[in-house]
Amino acid sequence: MPSIIVQNIVKNFGSYIAVDDVSFSVEAGEIFGLLGPNGAGKTTSIRIILDIFKPDSGTVSILGGPMSEEKKNNIGYLPEERGLYQDIPLERCLVYLATLKGMENSLAQERVNKYLVRFDLIEWRKKKVKELSKGMQQKAQLITTLVHQPQIIVIDEPFSALDPVNTQMVKDLLREERDSGKTIIMCTHQMHQVEELCDRLVLIDHGQSMLYGTLHDVRKQFAKPAVALSTPDPLPALIPGVDSIKQENSDYTLHLLPGHSTQELLQTLVKANIHIEKFEIAMPTLDEIFIDVVQKQGAVQ
Amino acid sequence: MKKTFLVFRNEFISTVTRKSFLITLFLLPLVSLVVMIVITGLQKSTGTNAGALISNLMVPSAKTTLEGFVDESSLVTKIPGAYQFRLTRYTGEADAKTALAKGQISAYYLIEKDYLENGKIIYVRPDFNPLGGSIQSSSIDALMAYNLTSGNLNLYYRLQNPVNTSVNTVDSTAPERDQSNPLTFFLPYAVTFLFYIVIITSASLLLNSITGEKQNRMMELLMTSVTPRQMLTGKIIALGLAGLLQTVVWSGSGLLVLRYSGRNLALADAFQLPASILLWGILFFLLGYAVYASLMAGIGALVPSMREASQLTTVVIIPLIIPLMFISLLIQTPNSMLSVILSLFPLTSPVAMMTRLAATHVPLWQIGIALILLVLTAVYFIRVSANLFRAQNLLSGKSMSAKNFIRAMAGRQ
Structure with missing residues (x-):
């Protein structure tokens, strides 16, 4: 059973909708990323989870029920306002x-x-x-x-003022806490930290939940038909089924034309007698996904 | 309950161990002790009593220098014995002018021809001091009265001082004090200012403490450990206790200083206050503190920082300043209508009632009404402030206008 279940929470401040129907759950023994641009509604969501604010509608369940004074003692919170x-x-x-x-x-x-x-x-x-x-x-x-x-740890930008040595120390500490079965929610803008630490994530923008799932699923969801390739051989300028080629030293990113599969590309390369050191589906970075989603949402708004 | 106690303990310890608090707590009694010791020492060396010493400090003793007079009315036949060396007669104004120029006399009076009709006497002196000009005129008063009564001393004294009042109060519980002693005059002032200062400082300490939490950005963290109500309760009790400590130390040491000097200076009569004033003092302090502290807590909850609070605190403090504006009235006519109203109105009563209690005997029913009104007001403001003391206000960075604050305190937010 998840330690934290957030269901359809809504919070308005006057006419401003800070959180608009957000739902997610967090399991014990995982680090959960709560992501979003500035003013997206992350802090308000956290304050609702921690019972600082009451939601206008929706429910939050903490450790199997509503928040109580005893449960507050079982929560560790590092707010953004230090x-x-x-x-x-x-x-x-x-x-x-x-x-x-x-x-x-x-x-x-x-x-x-x-x-x-x-x-x-x-x-x-x-x-x-x-x-x-x-x-x-x-x-x-x-x-x-x-x-x-505490059983539940909520941390907002835990690495912001730390040097690399202390950052590493805190990362180790968070992994330790996770491995001992704690539930950790981490808010951050630093996407590489999320990629490194988080098991699952939710991305909120303009108060709404935009992405939710495991890190792998989210990246797969945004993966475009492209292949990351490493080879010592020069690539021909024209490869059947390839739209464009981006080169960085001996690493290439090949974007495929619609209707062509990675399997076809592999066969074509083998036939052309190109030595392959690495061949994998190119996954977008979380940074790219973040920017992509936020910009799209901005355009909609 | 436990968390309220933890907030209380932390607040109390941090307040009473603060340097500024300790300094004000002990400096005031120390200064008054030093003043008393100096006065006692002076008394022993000069032999004057303390009352006279203090009046000498306030009013310079009149110098008995020689003055002249020119009598054009021919009324002055004789200079009374006591004024032989203070007044000297000149036959013409020219002589008097010359004597004044030579410095033989400090000033002269010109008694005009038609003095009997209009009482006109011209006072001629070298310096110009329009505010302090009447200091020397008692000699001429005596001279004219003496000569108008043809030297009948009894008639002359009665004219000089027609009523010689001696006050007998029917009320035996009223503090009996030597009315002519200047220290009697100071006592109600001291009590008024003590109460004003103690209520203001402890209520401001609360405001400081709340805005301090905001400035230290502790609010959000605290909100996940304690409820706003626990925080408010803990703080109000802690700072009220700190204020009470201040009141007890100040008034206690004040009493000690007076006891000590009373033995040495024979002041006891002048300062005799009924013991009940201490009880009323504690009650009026606690309730006055509750009212003003909850108002300050309301401000603290609504403003983002101390700087933003200053405008609002001015609005809140005004009712407490009103008794200070009417302090003379409260002390001289403590049973007048306005004095009674000020001592019953809950926002002015903590200070005004204490002033009256120090100045006169206040009927018990008036104290009772003042206390009941204060309790009701305190309960009302505590409830409004507790409602304002919620996370949304505490975490908001928005500034607050005086108008909106008054609306909020009236429960319309």
């Missing part, structure tokens, strides 16, 4: 926020310290939060998100 109490020491700030998630003070203290060591912030624990760099504060916010070991 905030911490700037004028108090880091450790006190993190322990206070952990106790607000229902942890006992002593346990919170112990866990916060463990995470501070892991995130390389232990030397800063007595320093005021405002003395920390932006990247350090983001790591501290991640600690707040994870310290109470």
Whole structure:
């Protein structure tokens, strides 16, 4: 049974429709990408899931039912609006926020310290939060998100202020959490991160759900009849059934004419005695799909 | 409940450990202690009592310099004994002018021929000071009164001071104070300002705290841990307690300073206040705080930052300033219609009633009505603010006009 089920949620702010009939579900043990351009309705959707906003219509089921105070303690949230109490020491700030998630003070203290060591912030624990760099504060916010070991983790742009080393560390951490059965929703604009981490995704634009499914299905859905080919041999200028050829060193992308199959192309190439090092269906990148969908939606609007 | 307590504890600890809070908490009593010690020291070395010392600080003691007079009315036959060395007669104005120019006299009076008809006397002095000109005229008053009564001293004294009032109050519970002591005069002022400052500061602390959450961008994170109601309750109680701590420390140390100096300065009579004023003080503070804190919380919920809040806080604070504008009236005629209205109207009563309580004996039924009205108002504003304290307002970055705020507080949002 999915940990989160969102069904036909709608939210209006006056005459502005922020979320328009969005549905999706998220399973335990997966990282789910919530994608969309700025102002698409991602944050509002998340706020509805987290019970900060009530939807005008539609329902949200969390861990098998509506949200409750206990369930809130089982959620870790890293909002896009990053905030911490700037004028108090880091450790006190993190322990206070952990106790607000229902942890006992002593346990919170112990866990916060463990995470501070892991995130390389232990030397800063007595320093005021405002003395920390932006990247350090983001790591501290991640600690707040994870310290109470929530069942559901919702993170908005988790890598935005991190250097490559910390980005890798956080990625490993998220995979670890997923493998231990946590449910993770990740909002991001960085499509390569989604390709690397997410199992499934939904793309929202203008409040509406545009794409939904596994990463592979989505890419297949947008795959145009094209082949990625690697060969040391020069390709003839004209190949039967091929519309156009794009070359980058020894890599080629061959776009097929309508009504021609990849199988025919392979046979043609073999007959022409061309050595083939790689031959695969060319999948569009998520970036391309994102731009494609958003632009089409923009044209419709 | 537990989360409300956690919010409360965090808020209280962060407030009372803040440097600025500790400084104001202890600086004021410390300053008044130092002032009292200095006064006590001065008293011991000069032998004057504290009351006289304070009046000397406020009004410069009149200098007994010699003045001249020219009597054209021929009414002045004799200079009374006490004024022999303060007034000297000149036969013509030219002589008086010369003496003034030489500095033998500081000024002279010209008693005109038809003085008996119009009482006209010209006062001639070298400097020009239109506001402080009447300081020296008591000698001439005495001179004329003495000569008009042909030296009949009793008649002269009665004319000078026709009524010698001594006040006997029927109400035995009224604070008995030495009316001529200037400290008696200060006490109601001190109480008024204490209440004004304490209510304003604690209500503003609440506003600060809420806009602080917004500025620290903590609202969204907190909304997934606590409900807006838990947050509001925790904060209101914490900052109310901080304000109460301030009231108790300030008034407690004030009383201690007075007790101490009372022993040394014989001030006790001047400052005797009924013990019940402390109880009323706590009640009026708590209710006044509840009203103004919930108004501030409403502002805090609606504005994106402290800067945006300033215009709205001005609107809210105006009713609290009204008693300060009428402070003289409240103190001098504490039972006049306006004073009673101000001390009953719930937005002005926390300050105005305390001023009256410090100035006179207030009938119990008036205190009761003021308290009931305050409770009703507090309940109303707390409910409206709690309604405004919801996620949509707390997370909105929109600015808010005074008009819309008043509409919102009237429950029309």
